[in-house]
Every structure is written in structure tokens, then in C-alpha cells.
Amino acid sequence: MTTMTETLTAEQVKQTEAKHVLQLYRRAPIVLVRGEGARVWDSDGKSYLDFTSGVGVAALGHANPGLAAVIADQARVLVHTSNLFFHPFQGQLAEKLCRLSGLDRAFFCNSGTEAVEACLKFARRYWFTRGETSRTQFVALSRAFHGRTFGSLSITADPHYREPFGPLLAGATFVDAADPAALAAAVTDQTAAIVLEPIQGEGGVRPLSAAFAAAVNEAARRTGTLVIADEVQSGLGRTGHAFYAPVLGLEPDLVAIGKALGAGIPIGAALMRERVAQTISPGDHGSTYGGNLLACRAALYFVDQLLDGSLLAHVTRVGAHFELRLRELAARHPIVTEVRGQGVMRGLELTVPASNVVDAARPLGLLANATAKTVLRLLPPLTVTESEIDEAIGVIDTAMASAGGRS
Numbered sequence: 459m460t461t462m463t464e465t466l467t468a469e470q471v472k473q474t475e476a477k478h479v480l481q482l483y484r485r486a487p488i489v490l491v492r493g494e495g496a497r498v499w500d501s502d503g504k505s506y507l508d509f510t511s512g513v514g515v516a517a518l519g520h521a522n523p524g525l526a527a528v529i530a531d532q533a534r535v536l537v538h539t540s541n542l543f544f545h546p547f548q549g550q551l552a553e554k555l556c557r558l559s560g561l562d563r564a565f566f567c568n569s570g571t572e573a574v575e576a577c578l579k580f581a582r583r584y585w586f587t588r589g590e591t592s593r594t595q596f597v598a599l600s601r602a603f604h605g606r607t608f609g610s611l612s613i614t615a616d617p618h619y620r621e622p623f624g625p626l627l628a629g630a631t632f633v634d635a636a637d638p639a640a641l642a643a644a645v646t647d648q649t650a651a652i653v654l655e656p657i658q659g660e661g662g663v664r665p666l667s668a669a670f671a672a673a674v675n676e677a678a679r680r681t682g683t684l685v686i687a688d689e690v691q692s693g694l695g696r697t698g699h700a701f702y703a704p705v706l707g708l709e710p711d712l713v714a715i716g717k718a719l720g721a722g723i724p725i726g727a728a729l730m731r732e733r734v735a736q737t738i739s740p741g742d743h744g745s746t747y748g749g750n751l752l753a754c755r756a757a758l759y760f761v762d763q764l765l766d767g768s769l770l771a772h773v774t775r776v777g778a779h780f781e782l783r784l785r786e787l788a789a790r791h792p793i794v795t796e797v798r799g800q801g802v803m804r805g806l807e808l809t810v811p812a813s814n815v816v817d818a819a820r821p822l823g824l825l826a827n828a829t830a831k832t833v834l835r836l837l838p839p840l841t842v843t844e845s846e847i848d849e850a851i852g853v854i855d856t857a858m859a860s861a862g863g864r865s
């Protein structure tokens with residue numbers, strides 16, 4: 459059996475896209491055709507260590523045999539039924555996600571943006587049902603990224619993403635994560651929810667401080683506002699923890715997840731407390747694809763690995779090694795001004811555009827990603843090994859020497 463990608467040359471792939479695909483992405487100039495574990499291969503047969511994992515999605519590595527077997531098995535039986543009917547897997551997946559998160563119910567959708575969107579709607583519905591119909595405002599953070607639908611875009615800070623699409627949702631305000639007092643001032647009895655990423659991903663891999671988390675808890679206690687944690691990037695094991703909000707001492711009422719959940723098959727979810735769930739009625743929200751059999755089977759396979767504990771222990775172990783090696787690297791390269799992150803979610807703040815390093819690393823066999831202009835972001839699969847980390851560090855070392863000079 460052949461695929462189109464195998465029959466087209468890299469040049470043909472690029473030309474066809476240039477002509478027919480909406481030009482939204484500045485793609486790296488390679489065509490990826492195959493993967494295995496932490497590695498991918500391009501159409502010329504060149505291999506790369508993948509420290510993007512599809513922006514934090516391929517949590518179990520590429521072409522994971524166990525995951526592939528589960529997907530193939532389900533594809534032969536029943537892929538999709540819609541939410542008109544029961545199927546055996548949504549309830550099981552919801553139960554396991556509740557066990558993992560300590561929350562009570564799950565709504566399934568297809569992406570991180572949709573998960574955030576659902577959380578925003580559920581927060582408004584919560585106050586509406588309780589008769590506080592004017593309580594509609596959201597307090598979000600500078601540097602936040604929550605997605606690109608109108609709701610999630612409305613609480614995404616970057617003017618570059620927002621400006622062309624106004625007017626956005628009314629009632630969103632932004633506070634700086636370095637300023638707990640600003641949060642205290644912004645949250646009132648008109649705030650429906652505070653929305654935050656426990657570690658800001660696209661904003662440059664920035665964990666929230668303990669002081670800020672304490673201010674969130676205090677504001678929630680004072681006003682009764684809901685707290686929404688967007689764990690689309692930081693959740694589901696990437697930090698060595700199932701979720702990062704509890705590590706900060708936060709107790710969110712709603713949690714958005716996506717990315718790693720299906721380990722490559724699109725699925726997202728909004729997890730919530732019972733008191734929120736009780737305010738929502740049939741028909742309030744929904745999705746045709748959301749939580750279909752194929753996506754739930756993939757997610758069950760992944761979530762079982764998280765519940766088993768050994769994957770989290772692995773991330774904690776290799777994450778500590780990763781941090782050590784990154785700090786050594788930073789000490790050798792004056793262009794690195796800060797090492798941030800947890801587990802296998804890491805960012806290096808640079809004095810030069812991070813794309814310089816990304817572009818220098820790619821021909822040397824490493825895929826990484828630049829975010830917030832000057833942050834080199836590294837998101838390998840959760841299954842990455844210490845020797846693969848060492849290999850990546852070696853490439854970054856060389857790439858940094860060529861991209862920014864060396865001490």
C-alpha cells in the first residue's frame with residue numbers, strides 16, 4: 459500500500475501546498491513521512507530527533523506499537539457514532555480522567571481550543587444558572603495563549619493574534635503574572651472565572667510563581683470566582699505530574715486538556731467539579747466528533763500509562779537529567795539567559811531570535827521550536843531517553859555556537 463506522500467517528491471509536496479493550502483503556517487522546509495519513538499524521517503531519508511513532538515502531542519513517541527494496535531483494532535470495529543448514542547469508552551475515559559485529576563465530570567471535544575472554549579461557556583453557564591447573569595467577565599494573564607476560536611482568542615493576550623479579528627468577547631482583562639496585586643485588583647464579584655496556564659507554554663515556558671498562585675486562591679476565596687486551568691500543554695505528564703495546577707497549590711474548578719490526551723489522535727476535554735456540572739443542561743453544548751470511539755480508545759491507552767505511574771516516574775527522572783544538561787549548556791553559552799520549565803517541558807530564554815538556533819539545529823538532525831521570539835522550546839515525547847536528551851544537547855551546543863557565538 460502506498461501513500462500520496464511517498465509518491466510525491468518533496469518539491470511536489472511544497473508546490474501543491476503553495477497552490478492549494480491556505481497559507482497560515484511558516485513550515486520548516488522538510489516533508490516528514492515516518493516516525494519511530496523520538497525520531498522522525500523526512501522524504502529524503504534524513505532522520506531527526508523530534509523535540510517538538512508535534513507541539514506536545516506525540517506523548518508516547520511516534521508509531522508507538524501499542525497505540526497503533528489499539529487504533530487499528532478500533533478502526534476495524536467502529537470508529538464513530540456521534541453523541542446520539544452511548545458507546546463503551548467515553549464513560550471509562552471520563553472515570554479515569556476524574557481519578558487522575560480529582561475532578562468529577564468530563565466533556566469531550568477535539569482540540570485544546572475547544573476544551574478552553576467549553577470551559578469559558580461552562581463558567582458563564584454556571585453564573586447564569588445561579589441567577590448572577592451579569593457575572594460574565596474573565597481575568598486572564600499577559601503572555602497567555604489559549605487558542606484561536608473567538609472565545610479562546612478573547613483571553614489570549616498577544617495583539618498579533620487578536621487585532622485582525624475584533625471585536626472579541628467583551629469583559630476579558632489581562633494581568634501580569636509577575637504582579638499578584640494586579641490580579642487581586644482585577645478580580646471582582648463580576649468575574650466569572652480566572653483563566654490561567656500553570657506553565658505558560660506559547661508565552662515562553664513560564665511557570666506561575668507560588669505568590670501568584672496564592673493570589674489566585676485568595677481572589678477565588680474572596681469573590682467566589684471560578685478558576686479555569688488550561689493544562690492543554692502542561693497537563694497529562696509533561697511536567698512529571700499528571701497536572702501542574704495542584705503542584706502550585708491551585709484547585710481549579712475547570713481544567714482544559716488536549717494535545718497529549720490522544721497521543722496523536724485529536725481529542726480534548728473539559729474536566730469540571732460537580733457544582734459546575736450541575737448547572738449545565740442537555741443541549742447547552744456539544745460536538746459531533748467529540749469523544750468518538752477511535753479517539754477515546756487512543757486516549758484510554760495513553761491515560762492508562764499515566765495511571766500506572768511508571769511514565770510519570772520516567773518523566774521525572776529524565777526531566778531532572780534534562781534540566782542538568784540544559785544548565786550546563788547555558789553555562790557554556792552566554793546567549794542563554796534563563797532555563798525554565800519542568801520535566802520534558804523546557805524553554806531557554808535567549809538573547810537572539812530562537813529561530814536562529816532552531817534553523818541551525820535542523821540540518822544537524824534536531825527538531826525544536828521557537829516561541830515568544832527569543833525562547834527555544836523543547837517538548838520531546840514523554841518517553842524520551844537520557845541518551846536521546848544527551849544527543850539533542852550535543853546538537854543544540856553546536857547550533858548555538860554557530861547561531862550566537864560561544865564563550
Ligand code: PMP
Pocket residue numbers: 513569570571572574603604605606655659660688689690691692716717
Ligand atoms: N491552550 C494551550 C495552553 C495551548 O498550548 C494550546 C496550543 N498550543 C491551546 C490551548 C490550543 O490547542 P489546539 O491548538 O489543540 O486547539
